[in-house]
């Protein structure tokens with residue numbers, strides 16, 4: 001499936017005997033995600049049984065690293081498993097409702113403390129006194145996973161393919177970071193994302209959540225707000241003390257069986 005062009009291989013291992021067998025070394029996840037020799041995807045998603053929710057969702061980036069959250073995949077899993085599905089992730093408990101064209105999901109409450117991002121040392125996370133070349137004065141938000149957000153004049157003119165990889169691995173971010181560049185035009189957000197462990201993607205759901213929250217906290221937009229990404233548009237709602245709600249489309253690509261031993 002994909003959400004706005006952010007694409008996933010989803011393995012359904014909800015049957016307990018499958019879940020027990022299925023452990024995912026980083027090399028195997030990266031082999032499946034490889035667009036030349038594997039199936040090809042931005043994230044590999046594994047669905048397993050959960051004793052706290054309807055399903056447990058494990059998320060692997062294209063580089064094979066396991067991560068805590070993925071907004072676009074959350075919508076896809078809600079659409080796949082049905083209305084009201086509750087999802088356990090390493091980043092928190094999520095849930096959502098299917099819509100005609102996708103899903104609306106509760107992405108949990110954002111966190112702003114420097115050590116929850118996490119950052120290497122204490123600072124104001126709404127206006128961080130740091131910068132990289134022309135990218136200055138970012139905000140940082142954890143929405144299950146870590147994001148840094150730069151508000152710029154024109155997000156399309158930022159060399160994100162050059163600056164993203166540099167910022168992703170900066171020692172300020174001990175768990176690395178997803179890098180968002182955004183501008184606000186007529187009350188709507190225009191966003192591009194360099195995803196940790198992947199690179200430039202067509203859309204990042206958690207990036208849209210983190211950027212909308214940072215823009216709302218800075219008073220740049222009002223809720224609900226449209227967030228336009230290269231792959232399409234998400235609608236984000238949030239107010240202080242409440243969970244983030246994200247609405248957007250989902251798309252089926254293919255459903256079938258693959259031979260496990262073909263990968264890695």
Ligand SMILES: N[C@@H](CCC[C@H](N)C(=O)O)C(=O)O
Pocket residue numbers: 006042043061067068069070071072073145146178195196197198201203204205206207
């Ligand atoms: N594409 C995702 C985010 C996936 C995880 C991210 N790359 C990370 O490392 O935290 C989304 O839609 O949120």
